[in-house]
Amino acid sequence: MSEIALITGCSGLLGAAVAQRLATSGYRLVLTGRNEEKLNANPIADALKVSADLALPEAVEQLFLAIDSHYGEPPSLLAHCAGSIIIRPMHRTTQEQYRNCLQNNLDSAFFTLQKFIQGLLDHKTCGSAVLVSSIAGRIGIGNHAAIAAAKAGVEGLIRSAAADYAGQRIRINGIAPGLIRSAATEGFFKGAKAEEQLAAQYSLGRYGHVDDSANAICWLLCNEADWVTGQVLAVDGGFSSIRPLVKS
Ligand SMILES: NC(=O)c1ccc[n+]([C@@H]2O[C@H](COP(=O)([O-])OP(=O)(O)OC[C@H]3O[C@@H](n4cnc5c(N)ncnc54)[C@H](OP(=O)(O)O)[C@@H]3O)[C@@H](O)[C@H]2O)c1
Secondary structure, eight states: OOOEEEEEEESEEEEEHHHHHHHHTEEEEEESSOHHHHHHTSOOOTTTEEEETTSHHHHHHHHHHHHHHSSSSSSSSEEEOOOOOOOOOOGGHHHHHHHHHHIIIIIIHHHHHHHHHHOOOOOOOTTEEEEEEEEEGGGGGGHHHHHHHHHHHHHHHHHHHHHGGGGTTTEEEEEOOOBBBBTTTTTGGOOHHHHHHHHHTTTTOBBOOOHHHHHHHHHHHHHGGGGOOOOOEETTTTTOOOOOOOOO
């Protein structure tokens, strides 16, 4: 039997793209997202689809019970693509926006990863997880305080959990994307001028496509990256690491 892969954020573009790749590779799939209608619209017919708010530990518990009752074993792969974006200066960020940001990004990552690992430990099997950070979690970018705090937390979680479970051959990695055009960011692309300006932020001359991040997630998740753990791979067109010479 093929391994079971749990992909979160499947009512969004990145989760759906990862799910599509893993379906093509023959994995048994569990797709999850909050919006049931969008989740059920996913065209992968033979996947188990469960809607859940993963910021709530009891909903995560229910998700894993549903997986157990459907497949009779826990997932050995987790692609945690659930999360949100908020771009606002601190002084205009409400407590509710801040809490939502932490819940959607950090709480969901912690509770989902915790339950995923517990399943592997109970079944004495190895596995692999990839979480999604952001360039905002690693360098200071204006107007990103709440999401920076949440994603920096995700990166700390990745490294610490990777250290805890390497001995059980459970690998835990992450990616840190730059701007990806998706439902979460569509509002930034208002017209050709805005699109051009967004692309110009990146030394490679374009903003990110969902495929860039989906490919990186699938590589880290699967056996090709069998000797990689505790890493967060920047998928950001060089934004966080290079500073080309500007010619006037
Ligand atoms: N787009 C970018 O520029 C960018 C840049 C850096 C990092 N990221 C990260 O990339 C990931 C994917 O984002 P995306 O661009 O694909 O956005 P998206 O299209 O809005 O997808 C986000 C997904 O996360 C789900 N989600 C959010 N909060 C959740 C919660 N509490 N419980 C369960 N599911 C939850 C959403 O579910 P519902 O829609 O059903 O509510 C949706 O399926 C996120 O972690 C985001 O922070 C994105």
